[in-house]
Amino acid sequence: MSRESATRIALIYPELLGTYGDGGNAIVLAQRLRWRGLRAEIVEVPAGEVVPADCDIYLLGGGEDEPQVLAADGMRRNRSLTRAVSGGAAVLAVCAGYQVIGASFPAGNGRVHEGVHLVDMETRRSFDPPDVPPPPRAVGDIVVEPDQRLGLPTLYGYENHGGRTRPLPGSRGIPLGTVRLGVGDGTPARTDGIVDGKVIGTYLHGPVLAQNPALADLLLTWVHGRLAPLDAPVEADMLRRARARALAGG
Numbered sequence: 001m002s003r004e005s006a007t008r009i010a011l012i013y014p015e016l017l018g019t020y021g022d023g024g025n026a027i028v029l030a031q032r033l034r035w036r037g038l039r040a041e042i043v044e045v046p047a048g049e050v051v052p053a054d055c056d057i058y059l060l061g062g063g064e065d066e067p068q069v070l071a072a073d074g075m076r077r078n079r080s081l082t083r084a085v086s087g088g089a090a091v092l093a094v095c096a097g098y099q100v101i102g103a104s105f106p107a108g109n110g111r112v113h114e115g116v117h118l119v120d121m122e123t124r125r126s127f128d129p130p131d132v133p134p135p136p137r138a139v140g141d142i143v144v145e146p147d148q149r150l151g152l153p154t155l156y157g158y159e160n161h162g163g164r165t166r167p168l169p170g171s172r173g174i175p176l177g178t179v180r181l182g183v184g185d186g187t188p189a190r191t192d193g194i195v196d197g198k199v200i201g202t203y204l205h206g207p208v209l210a211q212n213p214a215l216a217d218l219l220l221t222w223v224h225g226r227l228a229p230l231d232a233p234v235e236a237d238m239l240r241r242a243r244a245r246a247l248a249g250g
């Protein structure tokens with residue numbers, strides 16, 4: 001990407017994948033570039049339109065079971081997201097978006113629906129035997145300790161999902177982190193999310209990039225190379241500390 005051209009941030013199908021406010025992730029990425037004197041453009045991709053293949057970062061948010069089926073079908077119809085990722089674009093997919101970029105996920109009618117196959121993950125209501133009652137919906141605060149290789153501080157957010165997500169055998173990528181509070185993927189490994197190349201999937205709403213600016217900067221460096229550090233407003237630091245204390249019960 002040339003330094004002069006604007007970084008293009010695609011917000012995919014906000015009508016279908018916009019229930020939980022994750023569209024804010026686009027605003028955070030754009031603003032963190034602009035604060036550094038760099039140009040950014042948010043490209044909203046309405047449902048039913050072809051996903052452009054020439055964006056730098058693609059964002060998918062949370063949504064309800066039926067809309068996420070439509071979103072998966074739309075993205076599978078034209079393979080531009082897959083092509084963009086092969087060409088070096090980054091992806092942040094949250095909750096329904098995380099489920100959709102995997103191999104398969106539960107549709108609203110109890111059936112299993114095919115995903116976009118960007119990451120080797122599968123989602124079900126439960127991975128327990130059929131005679132075990134399905135687990136309750138995961139709703140509430142979530143705290144994740146990121147994999148050390150990512151060099152990120154503790155991640156904060158909230159979750160609201162019925163799906164449980166696990167890697168396929170022999171899958172690529174690493175978990176985004178280990179769940180300290182909340183459910184995340186909801187598997188015995190107590191992980192949340194996936195990082196595979198420049199693709200991140202996670203159950204964290206927030207918007208996650210507003211609550212965790214270091215994660216925003218990780219995505220931006222993937223497409224931009226080194227970036228000048230930004231001084232966070234003091235209020236942002238104070239809020240993060242207050243949140244950490246509250247969630248630690250202290």
Ligand SMILES: NC(=O)CC[C@H](N)C(=O)O
Nearest residue numbers: 062063095096161162163
């Ligand atoms: N918050 C969400 O995106 C929900 C995802 C999905 N519909 C579920 O309930 O598991």
